[in-house]
Amino acid sequence: MNDNLDALFKPRAVALIGASQKELSIGNVIIKNLLHYQFRGPVYPINPKVDEIRGLKAYPSVLDIPGEVDLAHIVIPPPFVPEEVENCGKKGIKAIIINTAGFKEMGAEGQALEDDFLARARKYGIRIVGPNCQGIINSDPEFNAYCNFTFTFPQPGHISVVAQSGGVGAVIMQAFHDMGIGQRMYASNGNGSDVSITEIISYYGKDDQTKAVVLYAESLENPQEFIAVAKQVTSRKPILAIIAGRTDKGAEASRSHIGGLAGNISLDLIYKKAGILTFRSQEDLCHAAVALSSQPVPKGNKVGIITNTGGPSVIAIDELVSCGMEIPALSENAASVLKGTMLESASIRNPLDVVATAGPGHFKSALEVMMKEPQFDSIYINFVTPPFVDCENVAREIAAAAKAGNKPIVCNYMTDKQKWSGTSKILKEGGIPTFDFAETAARALHALVRYNEIRSAKEGEVKRFTDVNKEKVKSILENAISLKREILSATEVYTILEAYRVPVAPWKVANDVKAAVSAAGEIGFPVVIKADSEQIIHKSDVGGVAINIQNEREAKDVAERMKRDLGDGIRFFVQKFLPKGRELIIGAKAVDGVGNIIMFGLGGIFVEILKDVVFSISPVSDTEALEMITSIKAEPLIRGFRGEKGINIEKTSEIIQRISMLATDFPDIKELDLNPLFASDGNICVVDSRIIIETAPKNDYNN
């Protein structure tokens, strides 16, 4: 990864290969945009057939340009692209935006062209954005680079955007623009043949003027690299993202619990692991970015509320409380100060209703007191603009309080912005994030609190257990792979689990009835007997499972019946029958590029009906394992409930980490279910398990 993208984002001169005199063609619009946005350097239209475009001298080729050029756009048809990349290399151009579409997404021919231009670019050390992309924008007045064919021209600001989809990027850019909010940098990298979203995020991370990063991706090339880079960035500044494709139902056809439940959640989990703030709504994301790029990070979730109107305060509290924010009472001291400074009809509590007739002095005192109150981490203001109040000076007081204090302020500003333009301007220049609705302001404040939680979360440790027997697992897997057996036998599964020191119910394998009976005796009744055969997948459907066998006679009857029904070829898997404790489920599922998704939940109805399970991307650290265990909805059952003991959290956490390590060590394991584990009396033990592995490409599973 090379995140020095200065040639791309800070070009001193731009060439446009495929420049056109035709209005509304991309080759014309980009020049128009560069000129309109007052790009600081020269713009060189490249077109061998004309002399000038939009008043600029046109050149036959980049090689004819007199001065140095950092960045070129290429908007010509695909077949001509590689040669122009070569020319750019010769010219010493360091970055190219290929707006043209029609490469690898169009099949082999396009792929060949793409390979060609990439090879040439590499030869010259050129970085490529695209193909099939919009390009970049940098609002820094030193550059004013609008290397893009879209139509929204941002004011300078502190929010930088990177979007895989130019459509969503454009919507977000327009939304900030409509809110009167400036932006720093913008990039839409389309097919992402070279410069990746990860590199762009890393670049934004190092840009001092970028205070918040907005991300829209539908997939990520190298998720583990992305996580590592994004984690670095989020420790310094927030990254905000929309979860795209969260309802994709593609994975439902999968064959195990972990498969069906994991669904298309990997983007969500990647973002979580990277410390990225996620949003379901673009508007909420934009609002949060405004708050995060302008306000300090609060130390906690406790809010002081100042309002000059009733109903919106009810709505604000509903939203704040729903988000998990706290609204502590005013201290006695604060209340007594406010009793002296507020209007008689004011309501001296939290929320502090200064009433509609409150003027600048009342707001000033309210803000001073709230800012000083140590139990408030942030200030929420409902500010409606009554015609009979000096609203501009109220706004000045709010701006002054924000400047003087170190607590974030968000403001639900309810007005006609045209009529109250003076007031609006003061708030804007004071850097006060304003929102039209109480609930949107509340959610923006909540984003600040979430970011504080992310930044202050304890960094966990990924444990490497040294007591495992890797070799044994390796040989079992190699054997199964060589036989193209995707579903491991019970013997194999339990041997693997024991090799990784995952506690399992005592078991033995027996080749005949007599051995089975004797194994049962050695394990100790009651036992379970299962027909163990690679040929039988759904054992219980064919009478291949018998539970709670109390004595030798029962064991013999069962084993004989199975042999009779299922054929002489079967072996017997004999296992201790455990009293039913609290059921748990732990699983791992390999996801291309991501590694593994690890799952935890309570078993039975909790997983099957309530879907009360949590996921995390491997490797799972100790703190992540603990967070998984304690974040299911039925968490009180974990802790113990109504006399029934809780489960051993430490042992459960260790099993999760061991499974994460096992799945990470052996990428051939596609899906692994421990379902159920029984937890009781401080112990925890696997009672049933299944492992599916990757063999040769083969898709006609009988399942």
Place this chain on the structure above:
Amino acid sequence: MNDNLDALFKPRAVALIGASQKELSIGNVIIKNLLHYQFRGPVYPINPKVDEIRGLKAYPSVLDIPGEVDLAHIVIPPPFVPEEVENCGKKGIKAIIINTAGFKEMGAEGQALEDDFLARARKYGIRIVGPNCQGIINSDPEFNAYCNFTFTFPQPGHISVVAQSGGVGAVIMQAFHDMGIGQRMYASNGNGSDVSITEIISYYGKDDQTKAVVLYAESLENPQEFIAVAKQVTSRKPILAIIAGRTDKGAEASRSHIGGLAGNISLDLIYKKAGILTFRSQEDLCHAAVALSSQPVPKGNKVGIITNTGGPSVIAIDELVSCGMEIPALSENAASVLKGTMLESASIRNPLDVVATAGPGHFKSALEVMMKEPQFDSIYINFVTPPFVDCENVAREIAAAAKAGNKPIVCNYMTDKQKWSGTSKILKEGGIPTFDFAETAARALHALVRYNEIRSAKEGEVKRFTDVNKEKVKSILENAISLKREILSATEVYTILEAYRVPVAPWKVANDVKAAVSAAGEIGFPVVIKADSEQIIHKSDVGGVAINIQNEREAKDVAERMKRDLGDGIRFFVQKFLPKGRELIIGAKAVDGVGNIIMFGLGGIFVEILKDVVFSISPVSDTEALEMITSIKAEPLIRGFRGEKGINIEKTSEIIQRISMLATDFPDIKELDLNPLFASDGNICVVDSRIIIETAPKNDYNN
């Protein structure tokens, strides 16, 4: 209820008592607003000290006005209000908006003034809005009545707003204004001393030009009347409301399950029962109102999607699917038509990606095909405005399709509205609801679907069971009330339940040990023995409950021990000990003004940890009872799961309806818990129950 509010909403002449020459005083702002909004009739400022205000002749009193007057504002201090109401009566004025605050909310003196002006108003048949309110607006060009001191001047439209909080009303009015959406009528009735929200809603219901009603209330005077009226209105046009105070934790201190769980949910339940569409966010509500007031109601939840950009389509699908909408495939026939009409790069499926270069013809064909497809109930469009497309004619095609078809269309319209003002205008004039974000457009479409579900829901029947013994319940309650006993004894509780034919586990009461042992024998072992005494509330805490008693000897031991430990005064409540089936909980809680809230859920962890319970307002109809039973999250357990039988839904529904009837018949019952009921083998039976009644005012419960 008298919902003829024409004098209020359709005044032909308005007087302002307390008119003032002072700019920015309410007595001046209202005149300014009436003139600015071009009120069609004369405006009479009333002020004995001046001759004219804002160019209008002022009169010393309403009695001096030469012409007829329908409506008067009163903005003078409270003590002078009653006399002016009297004058209005003499003048023949039929409606008064009292903007002034300071009546009953300020104590006895204010209450006396309010009683005084109300008595005078009644004498003359005058309707009063307020006091402590904004007033009304009617945008009908025949009236142009802006009888209000706020600052947003709506264009004529089809949405009418009623808000208890003027603050929220003003925010909503401004939001529609900012969206360029007209409004029909507006009312904020403040303290609501006379004209109620219910009457205003009824009035809006009868107004042909009102296509959607927006409501904000924090409380409702007479919920049952409100429900009856709102139900009528929602059968013809949608009512949309914000749930205010949904996180209020005030009820948590209550003493039973139903109390703690019901919380402040009555507004939510009232709205549900009335068929009102509820929203958590004002913005979502406004968006939905725009869609509902301009589009036909879809027949179902199946959406056809047309898009000219990729990412926003991913986001739209996420939101639509999350909302429970379906996105069926295109028919083969439709696909084959589209293959002939779309661009080569278009993606012929649902979503139909016409691609960014699609022009009016492509949109036309897409719309024609989608409108014709019988499996689509509605059309969702993502429309970004590329600089290289004839967007105005695309907009014309969308408007034409909406006009020609009978399916609703919503549009995520992504543009710079200033630069594409022509396109925006065409969409607006075509009545196409447009939204800035994919997810907000999707949610607006979902509101249309929800309204269809409300309108097409089956009307249930409230059953009156004739086999109950009301007299018996009455005498038990009267006796307990006369003794000021709030918590009924087990004997009383079970007698009441049996009187209403609620199935309970067999039970007997015994006065001494010998009788207890004999009762146990008669019921049949195993039994439960409880110490039954009005003095012991938490029986199990003091050893007053013994379960699973197997024989006479055990029964004798237990009864003797209880007598020894708890005193000679106790009786014994002996009951059949039932095998634990699926646990249910059913409850009722009286709520002032509402009647009763009825609760249903699974017992144990489902109620205590997962809070998986549902509520409904009494009287609960058969369809409502069924909906309650099937709408809990753990619904599959109700139906039966993994070999375990489901519960008897019919019997459960009957118990819910009987409890609803019992609670409705006896308002003295404050809280009633059946917790648990055991359901197994098609039977269902109350195993424990508690009833708390209202006696004299008394709040020092020992609980």
